[in-house]
Amino acid sequence: MKEVAEAAQDSYARIVATLIRVTGNWSLAEDCAQDALTAALERWPRDGVPGNPGGWLMTVARNRAVDVLRRAAVEETKLREMAMLAGSGDSAPSDDRLRLIFTCCHPALSLEARVALTLRTVAGVPTAGIARAFLVSEATMTRRLTRAKSKIAAARIPYRVPADLGERLPGVLAVLYLLFTRGYDADGEPAFADEAIRLARMLTALMPGEPEVAGLLALLLLQHSRRAARRDEAGDPITLARQDRSRWDRAAIDEAVKILSGTPVEGPYAIQAHIAACHAGESTDWRSAASWYDELARVQPTPVVELNRAVAHGYAYGPAAGLSLLASVSGAPEGYTLAVEADLRERGGEADRALDLFRRAAAAVPDGPERRALLKRVHSEPRKP
Known part of the structure; x- marks a missing residue:
């Protein structure tokens, strides 16, 4: 039933969290929340959806917990604490x-x-x-x-x-x-x-003013906005340059850009979100992307970040600039390093060398969509620089 599913999405975590706090029993909290959802599936089609679905679920779950605790003869203090929830609805x-x-x-x-x-x-x-x-x-x-x-x-x-919120x-x-x-x-x-985005929204609402929380939400929205254009009919990945941007979710992009416009940049998720936003227009703003990758490499200097930084500079300032940065990258997966070099060489006019590099890259990655995508590059017409 759709109404039960919607109420569960909105209220399940609130109910479980409240019952855990009060009872100290994780299994009891989850069981009672599930019992409430089962009761809703049985009663709502017959009796109608209540005016406050979340409050109804909270009440049923709370009453179920009280019954279980009473039968188990749990100390009276716990029962008193549970009774305090009476009339609280879903306002945990x-x-x-x-x-x-x-x-x-x-x-x-x-x-x-x-x-x-x-x-x-x-x-x-x-x-x-x-x-x-x-x-x-x-x-x-x-x-x-x-x-x-x-x-x-x-x-x-x-x-x-x-207490150590910044560390945790x-x-x-x-x-x-x-x-x-x-x-x-x-x-x-x-x-x-979708669930990760929903939880990121929840965390953003619970922790307003935390830049990295907002940054993560914006990043997920921007990445997910391309989901309909990321793969071909065989399920193989389509590179960003070849994606049909008209299939991107503009509402998600607009929401993410609005979040970023009011959020200071204080960590890697916000930086990655700004990089993703550079791709969100009719064409990619590669110079801005390269600048943001410079910043990301400063705060998170991993081999994969350095590899993507070389790609961005290659598109922003020409293949030679990308190859120069690529030469200093160490520790990145061999297949992806070879694929980046192949793309840069191809755009620099070295078609034969790029073809060999694409073959070597395909051989270096596990069998699957990534390998098939690289082999398609081997058999496709070379792109003009």
Whole structure:
């Protein structure tokens, strides 16, 4: 039922976060939230959708938790705390959701566990869907989630917004970005990209004034705006230069540009968002992109960043400028390094050398869409410089 799905998207994390805060029991909180959704699926088609769907779900979940705690003879203080929620509807403090996000993304957990726990507990994604994304059975994913929650309990990881927010926030943003890429990649779960954007919106609303949070949201919107034009009918990637820009999502681009216009640049996500915005017009502003890559290389000097910086300079100032920067890049994946050099050589008029480099690049990457795309470059007509 559409109304239940919409209410779940809006309220699931709020309900789980509130029940965790009050009961201290992750499994109970999730079970009660799921029970409330099941009740909605049964009752709303018969009785009609309530005027406040989120408040209805909160009340049902709260009452279910009270029943479970009462039957388990949990201490009366917990019951009193639960009773305090009576009449609160769905107005749980926003801090509850922040606590939940930061707890799910605690650095004591593995990165995979953080992503899975965020999907299950914050986003409410069924365990079966998470298991498909991680290419494991549902039973295996259930055990992993259980271990993650047990580790939180055993290590006494505090359920709170950390005092060292500046140190912990990048880890939370990294989880959301990894979740996005799991949906954005060709063999990923497409719904996860949408879920990552939804969670980034939630975090932006909960942490207004945090430039990197806003920067991440803008970056995800800009990248996702190209989703309809990124791949051909066979699922192989289409390079930016060959994409049909009329198929890009202009509303998402406009929203991202508006976010960036009011956000100071203080970290790598905002810088990457500005780079993505350089591609958002009818043609790419390569000189601005090259300038932003210079800044990104300063704050995040990784081999992949340096490789992309060479590409940007090659398009902004000519193939020779790109090749000069490429010569100093070390540690980048061989296949991608060869592909960048091949493209720069081709645009510089060295067609035969570019052809050989494209062949070598294709041989250096795993079999899949990237290799097929490189082989298409081998068999296509050379582009004019």
